[in-house]
Amino acid sequence: MTVLRQEVKRLLVRVFALRWSKDDCSILDPQRFRMRSVRKTVLLAILVSVVLVLALLHSWPTRTYTTVDVWQRPVPLLDRRLEERLSDVDRQLGNIPFHVRDNVAILLAQNGCVCEGERGGVNLPFAQLLFPRVSAQPLHTAFEASELEEIKRRRAKEYDSFQKRSQTPADVLMVAEANNPLQYPTQGVEVRPLKTIIIPGLALHDLHRDHHSINITTTLGTLNVAAEVDGVKVKGDGEMHMSVSSSLLPNLNRQLQFVTYTNTLFHPSTADTVQIETEGHQAAFTIKIHHGVTPKLYNTGSKGDYNISALVTIATKTFLRYDKLQDLIDSIRKYYPTVTIIIADDSENPQTISGSHIEHYIMPFGKGWFAGRNLAISQVTTKYVLWVDDDFIFSANTKLEKLVDVLERTTLDLVGGAVREATGYTSTYRQTISIEPGEEDGDCLHMRRGFHHIIQGFPNCVVTDGVINFFLARTDKVQQVGFDPRLARVAHMEFFIDGLGSLHVGSCDDVIINHATKIKLPWVGQSNSDKTYAKFRYPLASSDATQTKNGLLFFKNRFQCLTHN
Numbered sequence: 001m002t003v004l005r006q007e008v009k010r011l012l013v014r015v016f017a018l019r020w021s022k023d024d025c026s027i028l029d030p031q032r033f034r035m036r037s038v039r040k041t042v043l044l045a046i047l048v049s050v051v052l053v054l055a056l057l058h059s060w061p062t063r064t065y066t067t068v069d070v071w072q073r074p075v076p077l078l079d080r081r082l083e084e085r086l087s088d089v090d091r092q093l094g095n096i097p098f099h100v101r102d103n104v105a106i107l108l109a110q111n112g113c114v115c116e117g118e119r120g121g122v123n124l125p126f127a128q129l130l131f132p133r134v135s136a137q138p139l140h141t142a143f144e145a146s147e148l149e150e151i152k153r154r155r156a157k158e159y160d161s162f163q164k165r166s167q168t169p170a171d172v173l174m175v176a177e178a179n180n181p182l183q184y185p186t187q188g189v190e191v192r193p194l195k196t197i198i199i200p201g202l203a204l205h206d207l208h209r210d211h212h213s214i215n216i217t218t219t220l221g222t223l224n225v226a227a228e229v230d231g232v233k234v235k236g237d238g239e240m241h242m243s244v245s246s247s248l249l250p251n252l253n254r255q256l257q258f259v260t261y262t263n264t265l266f267h268p269s270t271a272d273t274v275q276i277e278t279e280g281h282q283a284a285f286t287i288k289i290h291h292g293v294t295p296k297l298y299n300t301g302s303k304g305d306y307n308i309s310a311l312v313t314i315a316t317k318t319f320l321r322y323d324k325l326q327d328l329i330d331s332i333r334k335y336y337p338t339v340t341i342i343i344a345d346d347s348e349n350p351q352t353i354s355g356s357h358i359e360h361y362i363m364p365f366g367k368g369w370f371a372g373r374n375l376a377i378s379q380v381t382t383k384y385v386l387w388v389d390d391d392f393i394f395s396a397n398t399k400l401e402k403l404v405d406v407l408e409r410t411t412l413d414l415v416g417g418a419v420r421e422a423t424g425y426t427s428t429y430r431q432t433i434s435i436e437p438g439e440e441d442g443d444c445l446h447m448r449r450g451f452h453h454i455i456q457g458f459p460n461c462v463v464t465d466g467v468i469n470f471f472l473a474r475t476d477k478v479q480q481v482g483f484d485p486r487l488a489r490v491a492h493m494e495f496f497i498d499g500l501g502s503l504h505v506g507s508c509d510d511v512i513i514n515h516a517t518k519i520k521l522p523w524v525g526q527s528n529s530d531k532t533y534a535k536f537r538y539p540l541a542s543s544d545a546t547q548t549k550n551g552l553l554f555f556k557n558r559f560q561c562l563t564h565n
């Protein structure tokens, strides 16, 4: 009905516009004539608009909408045929002997993953620091034994629907069979939703027959021909099943060059499986249906050296520690006087933080760690965001230009730096993450210290999967992954686990930020805010925070267990 209302409004506006333009024309006319003409015009306008409204109401709705099933399912025909064929081949080859190569065979993933920790090892203080051992942790313990079955059932249901949403027919295995006379595109055919393209590369090779024919079948769109070729019969044009036949092979092939595909079922990102067949031979290929990716570009200002104020926003989350936060701000200002600092704050009695280029966002008390990170990054308007903890201190080694340079000159989305403790110990906390597929119990999550490669041109930088709490990232990518606000207290790697597969992560150890002392010496009294802070931030291992974390890994990310060192 709002559409109708808008339409009526538009028409009325047009009618009145007509009246006004008539008035304008009549300015030169005698007064009396003008008055009469105005009255006549008004009457006419009212009459016309009433008629138009009635006509509109009568003919509404003019456009009929079809109801469609938007769930994608694999093409059943294709599935069955492929399995039949492949097992045919298997039977013929089954008798040929072979020798397994253990070192390669072991690399192939097996169904059902396991999480196993390492046993034994030295039992010394700092042993874990010096000789890190792998420990394994089941995640289902986050739930009571009585509710576990129900939780598993619900997780399976959500996972099923996630798979339906995230997979397209372009993910289905397809095999091009040997000695097939059909020529067709194997990949790279794309169409925008509800638009039309020519299908490139279709042809039939000579089978020494008198009559040649080819059938094309689609599931999400219709077929047609953009031109007709003499001596070729086209049946089913404008439909989902089209036959093209001719006794002249060159003519048939010429005709195939004009076959078009029109997507008719709207979906912003999916694929249509097109099947083609001629006597005795079948093939299939996919046409990707999707909108182009809308770029999000940032105007980074004039050329020359990197202007950090124009490129980077520093984001942090604070809770009670105003003295530490002020030290951080002062240290930033020493090196970057005009860079914007965004602070998310969920303290109970928030204090005022003054200064230019500072945005201070007050949140409900105790909203939590990731909620604060999420709020802070949501307000960033520069191309990059630098994440720092509120107890970090900038130094002459905190060269943001270096991190910007890495992101500007590589395809990385996020690059971490190093944090130097008061003791002088510097860490980059590089972690690799891998996921082994499991069955109904869920997948196995493995985290290990380390990295994958050194980055060419940046000898101090490596590619990895997770880094420390001090990193520079593309704003739009971090916003896409987001920080799960359910993780209120201790959390960090969860962000990188959520981002696995979409974040390209690096780490450089030559950009260093200092960490204000964490380990309090016993003879130095803790301030009240430090005590309250410690209560929230470092809960006991068995407490609710760990349970929440494990529960999310188990349900949200569908893991059964976790190993790490």
Ligand SMILES: *[C@@H]1O[C@H](CO)[C@@H](O)[C@H](O)[C@H]1NC(C)=O
Pocket (backbone or CB within 6 Å): 213, 214, 215, 241, 243, 277, 278, 279, 280
């Ligand atoms: C093409 O499809 C028609 C039905 O539309 C069928 O009769 C014919 O046998 C098919 N031809 C081939 C070569 O599969």
Ligand SMILES: *[C@@H]1O[C@H](CO)[C@@H](O)[C@H](O)[C@H]1NC(C)=O
Pocket (backbone or CB within 6 Å): 301, 302, 307, 308, 309, 310
């Ligand atoms: C750097 O960017 C800031 C913020 O956009 C701007 O005010 C400043 O003039 C720029 N500095 C230079 C040297 O371009």
